Amino acid sequence: MRNTIIIILREMRQRVRRPGFWVLSLLVPAVLAALYALPVVVSQRAAEPQRVLVVDETGLFSGSLVSNDAVGFQAMPSLEYAESHRDERDLVLFIPMRQTTIPRDAFLYYHGNVPSPAVQNIIDSRLQALLHDAILEDVYGLDPQTFQSVTGAGIRLHTQEAATGHDSFLGVRRTVGLVLAVLMALALTIFGVGVMRSVQAERQNRVAELLLTSVRPVQLMWGKVGGVALTAMIQLALWVCLTAAAIAGVQAAAPDLFAQARAQQQAHALATKGAEAMTQYSTPVAIVDDTVQGLAAIDMPLTVSMFVLFFLLGLALYGSLLAALSARLDAEADALQWSLLVGSPLWLAGLLAAAGVGGSAWTILCPLTAPVAVMSQLPFGLPVWQAAASGVLLAAAAALSALLAASVYRRYILR
Amino acid sequence: MTLQVDHISKSFGSHHVLDGLSFSVGAGEIVGLLGGNGAGKTTLLRIVTRLMEPDAGRVLFEGHPVEQADMRWIGYLPEERGLYRRAEAGEQAVYMARLKGLTAKDAEAAVRSWFDRLGIAEWWHRPVGRLSKGMQQKLQLIVTVAHNPRLLVLDEPFSGFDEANAAMLRAELQRLSADGAAILLSTHNRQAVEICHKTVSL
DSSP states (O other): OOOHHHHHHHHHHHHHHSSSHHHHHHHHHOOOHHHHHHHHHHHHHHTTEEEEEESHHHHHHHTTOOSSSSEEEEEOOOOHHHHHOOOSEEEEEEEEOOOSSSOOOOEEEOOOOOOOOHHHHHHHHHHHHHHHHHHIISOOOHHHHHHHHHOOOOOOOBBBBBBTBOOOOOHHHHHHHHHHHHHHHHHHHHHHHHHHHHHHHHHHHHHHHHHHSSHHHHHHHHHHHHHHHHHHHHHHHHHHHHHHHHHHHHHHOHHHHHHHHHHHHHHHHHHTTTTTTOOTSSSSSHHHHHHHHHHHHHHHHHHHHHHHHHHHHHHHHHHHHHHHHHHHSSSSHHHHHHHHHHHHHHHHEEEHHTTTTOHHHHHHHHHTTTHHHHHHHHGOOOOOHHHHHHHHHHHHHHHHHHHHHHHHHHOOOOO | OOOEEEEEEEEEEEEEEEEEEEEEEEOOOOOEOOOOOSSSHHHHHHHTTTSSOOOEEEEEEEEOOOOOGGGGGGEEOSSSSSOOOSSSSHHHHHHHEEEEEEOOOHHHHHHHHHHHHTTGGGGGGGGGGGSHHHHHHHHHHHHHHOOOOOOOOOOETTTTOOOOHHHHHHHHHHHHTTTTTEEEOOOOHHHHHHOOEEEEEE
């Protein structure tokens, strides 16, 4: 045990000292913060409203298309007039006259600058809404507002666990489970390959022969896995803390920018859903409320603890399998290719989780899929016996694979 | 006897490398293993250090079959030298000494004393990859002896040494032997044979 701890600390120190560790530790939060801020900045830059010149031969739309912050509609008498009076960025919306009373086509002309999906969405939804209103009034003689109040009376389907009678927010739980599952698969793949490369390096610089006269192969294996795991935990903690700090910093640096963006997003969402039945339940505010309540309903300390536990056990299993592979194969490129095959159960479990069938007992109990499967099911409240059985089986498999890896290591590392 | 090699045999497929080999090394004795390439010198040294299992026979350390715990008292210098190239010289030697059972404090004291003795104290913080070959060989020797072993197993210890360093190594081995260490070495070097109390031909 003493020697294993010495190896763990050395492996961790060597990794943490590398400039690459700190570059990655700082770069990832910076990139994530940039990804968070970039759309807001870009949306603010593109906030200048898009002018749309409307040539409506049907007369159904031009007077009723209401402008907003994103799109400004301006009626034009003819296509030729619009073309001759347009600026470079302007779009031209042409709705031709047809024999029937109901127009079927509209054309959006652009010159060089492709209209954004958001602008297309707004124009499309406005046209649909006006067309529906016109049909209701002219063809069926119904008042559109009365009709909308009837169709807008939606039923909100609550998913509740019968025993508690509380909303279970299945959508939020599903999303959190999927994110955790993908994170787990990614972390095990990245850091598992770290163990593999460490074994390759010791094989190439011939230190292994010297080490094996001092420690047992299994101690060396656990030391390597432990060192990589410890480094991983430090790096993950740095990523979480620094990303949170970076995002908070970005928000604090330009609070108005983000508040404005939030308001615009809500306004845009309302505008694009103008034709739909907007109920109090489908507004962005209600969706955010649901998400917040859903997240609050998840036991976060338990989820984080389980993530750490299953990551460590998973790394012990996959790290030793990959280390054995690395000791057995001569070329690093071969080892990397095989590592894809070894890691495939993780991604299979991830795919099953994405398809909503990740909770079957065999994926949770099978050690190769357990780290990902457990994470995908944890937000739904995994039964204690399943979590415990899965952890025990995974630990047993990790111990066995370390013994196997040690045996392979001893046999092949000196070749 | 510090080391007894008792009827050791080892084959790789149909190739018999060692066939019932027996000899012993007493405390303070230097024994040289002689033989051409492929004679089985490295194989024997790996069996003595438990890196390989013999097909038959046994290796005794101080009267009992050599076990993992005995490795605390055995120093091994492999033929293909191996060090972490990015690690600092002193830190690496301390790490290896700690794996042999020394406390961090004792390991550092022992390694510093050897660095002074071999005249490389100023290179303590230098990464191994940036040391000259001669320096690396001295460091490898320190890694082998810093934990004060009772048995030294050295595979071609003079390989790659220039004349001055070879003379230094011979002197150090004689000093260690005088202090009571049993030394088993394989060599092609005639001058190395001169310091051996006896030789075993393979």
